[in-house]
Amino acid sequence: MRLATWNVNSLRMRLDHLTDWVQAQQVDVVAVQETKLTDDKFPVAELDSVGYASAFSGQKTYNGVALLTRRSTVGEPANVTVGNPLFDDEQKRLISADVGGLRVTCAYFPNGQEVGSEKYDYKLAWIDALVQWLDSLRDGPPRVLLGDYNIAPDSRDVHDPAQWDGKVLCSEPERERFTRLLQTGFVDAFRLFDQAEKSFSWWDYRMLGFRRNAGLRIDHALVDSRIAGQVRACRIDREPRALEKPSDHAPVVVDIDA
DNA sequence: ATGGCTGCTTTGAGCAGA
DSSP states (O other): EEEEEOOOOOHHHHHHHHHHHHHHHHHEEEEEEEEEEEEGGGHHHHHHHHTEEEEEESSSSSSOOEEEEEEHHHOOOOOOEETTBOOOOOSOOOEEETTEEEEEEEEEEOOSSSSHHHHHHHHHHHHHHHHHHHTTTTTOOEEEEEEEOOOOOOOOGOOOOHHHHHHHOHHHHHHHHHHHHHHHOOOOOGGOOOOOOOOOOOOOOTTTTTTTEEEEEEEEEEEEEEGGGGGEEEEOGGGGSSSOOOEEEEEEEEOOOO
16 A cells, blocks of 8 residues: 655645646555645545545645545545544644554644744644544554654754754754654654655755755654554655645655555 | 745735745
């Protein structure tokens, strides 16, 4: 089974990129972040016409998440949960479903804006609640957490570690939260394999970020430790980032024998 | 040091992203 995560930065702007890509890559499950659409505007019919069923939770302007499943291989998302039952949140950042024997969660972690800000505190509290909830699901079906974590876990994941040292996305409390997620029984699928140095998943639109490869690895696929041995590959696909009018994020793909 | 793109919005300057 091939799963992927992609922050599309507006599904309205990126629908063609997304449908082209999932078909070309034969993706079975894709977790989408920053749809920026209310549910009545979600392109159910367009996705259905290319063979994908969808579960989604959105709002106007900001946030918004979705899980798309390839009908011919994995069917429809089942037992869909919107949000975190342990955390009241008006922001639409989390959706989970059973797909192909896995409990798949799509997450759009808060950005945090600046260390010490109100938004940063919200980010840490949001992650703490996510850790608590996912920990409670350890005995259920194997979990997969796909999303834009807005955390670069390691200096390897940062184009210029000195410049980013201690800044939001790279601060110690955020990295500690990432470690806590791993400690609830996950592996970082990307780091199970040899990867090129300076592998990133996001590049600033400004200052020729992509051309200079001035990026961060903040989009991740965490896979339940119980099935770590079934992970066959994990890679970042930079190609969609080079298209006209791209998202600022590239998709991350993970292949699991399941 | 600043802002540099992009998408969005009670359509137009300001917010937010990362």
